[in-house]
Amino acid sequence: MNISKKKLFICITKSNWGGAQKYVFDIATNTPRDQFDTTVILGGNGDLKKKLEEAGVKTILLNNSQRDVNLMKDLNLFFELIILFNKEKPDVVHLNSSKMGIVGALAIFILNLYFKLTAKNHKIKTVFTALGWAFNEDRSLISKTVIKMLSVFTVMLCNKAISVSKTTKKQIGEPFSKKFVVIKLGLREIELISKDSARENLSEKMRQINPRITVSLSKNPIWVGTISELHTTKGLSYAIEAISKIKSNVIFVIIGEGEKRKELEELIVKLGIANKVCLLGHTDRASTYLKAFDIFTLSSITEALPYVLLEAGYASLSVVTSNVGGIPEIVENNKTGILVSPRNSEEIKNSIEYLIKNPQKSKVFGDSLKEKVTKDFTQKKMLEKTFSLYKK
Numbered sequence: 001m002n003i004s005k006k007k008l009f010i011c012i013t014k015s016n017w018g019g020a021q022k023y024v025f026d027i028a029t030n031t032p033r034d035q036f037d038t039t040v041i042l043g044g045n046g047d048l049k050k051k052l053e054e055a056g057v058k059t060i061l062l063n064n065s066q067r068d069v070n071l072m073k074d075l076n077l078f079f080e081l082i083i084l085f086n087k088e089k090p091d092v093v094h095l096n097s098s099k100m101g102i103v104g105a106l107a108i109f110i111l112n113l114y115f116k117l118t119a120k121n122h123k124i125k126t127v128f129t130a131l132g133w134a135f136n137e138d139r140s141l142i143s144k145t146v147i148k149m150l151s152v153f154t155v156m157l158c159n160k161a162i163s164v165s166k167t168t169k170k171q172i173g174e175p176f177s178k179k180f181v182v183i184k185l186g187l188r189e190i191e192l193i194s195k196d197s198a199r200e201n202l203s204e205k206m207r208q209i210n211p212r213i214t215v216s217l218s219k220n221p222i223w224v225g226t227i228s229e230l231h232t233t234k235g236l237s238y239a240i241e242a243i244s245k246i247k248s249n250v251i252f253v254i255i256g257e258g259e260k261r262k263e264l265e266e267l268i269v270k271l272g273i274a275n276k277v278c279l280l281g282h283t284d285r286a287s288t289y290l291k292a293f294d295i296f297t298l299s300s301i302t303e304a305l306p307y308v309l310l311e312a313g314y315a316s317l318s319v320v321t322s323n324v325g326g327i328p329e330i331v332e333n334n335k336t337g338i339l340v341s342p343r344n345s346e347e348i349k350n351s352i353e354y355l356i357k358n359p360q361k362s363k364v365f366g367d368s369l370k371e372k373v374t375k376d377f378t379q380k381k382m383l384e385k386t387f388s389l390y391k392k
Contacts, residue, residue, distance in 0.1 A: 006091040008036040008390060011081075011104050013065050013097040015046035017282075018229055019307040020131045023164075024048065024096055026188060029055045030383050036092075036390070041084070060084065065100070074103060081107040085124060086114075092390045094127045095158070098134040102150045105157035127389055128154055129162040130180070132304035132325070133171055137233055152176050160389050165305040165326025181389065184329070186382030187310040187373060190287050198292035199223070202253060206278045213251060216276050221249045222356055225293035227286045227308050228300075230258030230279070235299040235322065235342060237267055242299075242348035244271040248356050253293070257282040290315035295355050295362065301342050303327055313373035318362040320351040330377070336369040 008031060012024050024040060025048060031038045039058040042049060043065025052059050064077040081104055085093070095104040108124045115122050135148040155161050155176045163169035163180045170177065193201075206213050224243065228234045236254060243252040254264075254277070261279060268277050283289070287308075290296070296312040298321040305326035312319050313330070321327055323339035331337040338354070340347035355362040 005035060005037045006390065007088065008038045008092045008094065009041050009085075009088070009090040010038065010094045011041040011096065011100050012048070013043055013099045015042045015044040015048040016229075017047035017051075020097055021046075021048040022307050023129070023131060023185065025051055025055075026186070026379060027094070027383065027386060028052060028057045030379075031387065035387075039088075039090075041081075074099070078103050078107055082111060085111055089122050090124060092125045092127065094129065094390070095154075096129050096131060098147070098151065098154075101128050101130075101154040101158075105154045109157045125390075126158040127160050127162065128158040129164065130168050130172070130304065131164060132302065133168065136171070136302035136325070138301065155179050160392075162386065162389070163304075165329050167326045167329065168304045181385070183382055183385045184377055185305050185307055185310065186379035187307070187314060187377050188379045190311060190314060191285075192291050192315055193288050195291045198289040202280070202289055202292050205280055205283070206253070209280065210274065210278045212275045213278050216249070216251050219249050221251045221276070222295070223253065223293045224250055224295045224297060224352060225253040225255070225290075226297045226299075227255045227290075227311075228298070229256050230254075230260040230264060232260060233301050233303075234258075235301045236260070236264055238343055238345045239297050239299040239348055240264065240267055240271065240273070240277055241345035242352065243277060244273045245345070245349045246353060248353065250276060250352070250356070252277045252297075253280055254278065255280045255283050255286045255289070287311045287315075290317060293317055295320060295352055297348065297352070298322065298327070299340075299342075299348060300324060300327075305329065310373050310377050313366075313369035316366040316370045318355050318365040319369065320348060320355070330372070331369065332372075335365070336372055337365050 010024055010028050028038055028040050039060055040052050041060045043062045049059050062080055064073045064080050066073055093108055095101045105126055108126050112123055133151055135144045161180045163182050164185050166182055169180045169182055203217050268274050296317040296319045298309055300322050303325040309330050319337040321331055322342040324342050331339055333339040338351040340351055
């Protein structure tokens with residue numbers, strides 16, 4: 001018996017390469033092709049679009065999709081989605097990110113009303129994934145209130161919502177959290193190159209970008225590293241301040257790019273640590289270099305459930321990370337890593353120094369985190385639970 005494929009649209013605001021984009025990529029490239037005709041709808045010509053096209057996944061580029069609030073652009077995006085969804089008539093639309101969530105959910109709600117009033121035999125099912133709430137970011141009270149109301153509205157308009165952590169579900173509040181299914185992120189197997197090769201490759205890049213770090217590299221330092229967007233929510237300034245206070249021979253490698261580069265560069269110069277901190281910028285397949293690090297940091301102010309901590313765990317790294325959002329669902333303090341208060345450079349410094357002075361403990365943390373990640377955060381579980389929502 002032939003069963004027709006469901007037309008699936010997976011939508012995301014931006015096509016840069018971050019946690020949300022990895023999530024979309026993993027789902028889009030693994031949807032059963034005998035059951036779904038999958039297309040990713042996105043804004044920008046970033047790495048996500050390139051990777052999807054290389055993997056043979058169809059993409060449609062939006063002209064008006066952007067992260068920042070712009071009423072004219074957002075209104076244009078709304079009508080752009082209305083026209084697209086009406087023309088293509090997908091069966092399921094999976095919305096990702098706050099902006100795409102509210103605009104996409106509203107567009108589909110209105111279209112479904114139109115289909116019903118005009119007796120068209122079609123209804124679009126909407127699934128929304130909360131990969132983090134924008135109302136947790138540093139904003140005014142009014143902005144946070146408005147954003148939370150819009151987030152609740154998004155959830156109300158959708159048929160089903162996915163939360164990547166228990167904490168993210170709780171943050172939306174009752175009774176709206178009842179619409180959520182908790183489906184934790186799952187890690188695909190990643191290729192890791194050896195410590196020596198990773199350090200050789202990264203050292204060469206650092207010398208080209210920041211010649212002042214050459215002397216520090218020659219002294220066999222402790223490597224502290226992170227993979228992160230250069231964004232306010234990542235709290236990188238606190239990690240940089242922590243490094244400036246550490247007396248041991250360390251270097252801090254930050255892999256990633258973003259809007260806060262200039263501010264972070266100025267902070268590094270102000271603190272006089274250009275010889276031990278390097279903003280490496282965007283690096284293809286950044287996770288393959290994780291073995292270069294002795295200690296991994298994630299100093300975020302807000303998070304849902306970060307992929308990068310799962311990747312650090314897979315690499316058996318000891319981690320120092322903020323006690324926010326869903327992070328404690330990955331890292332148990334003093335068992336699989338060290339949790340610190342957000343915005344606290346002193347705690348970050350003390351934790352890094354503790355791991356430097358206690359290398360055996362650091363190894364135990366890294367091994368324990370790998371065991372937890374490989375057991376509890378599998379891609380297979382994530383995909384199976386997600387695809388089951390599309391079918392219901």
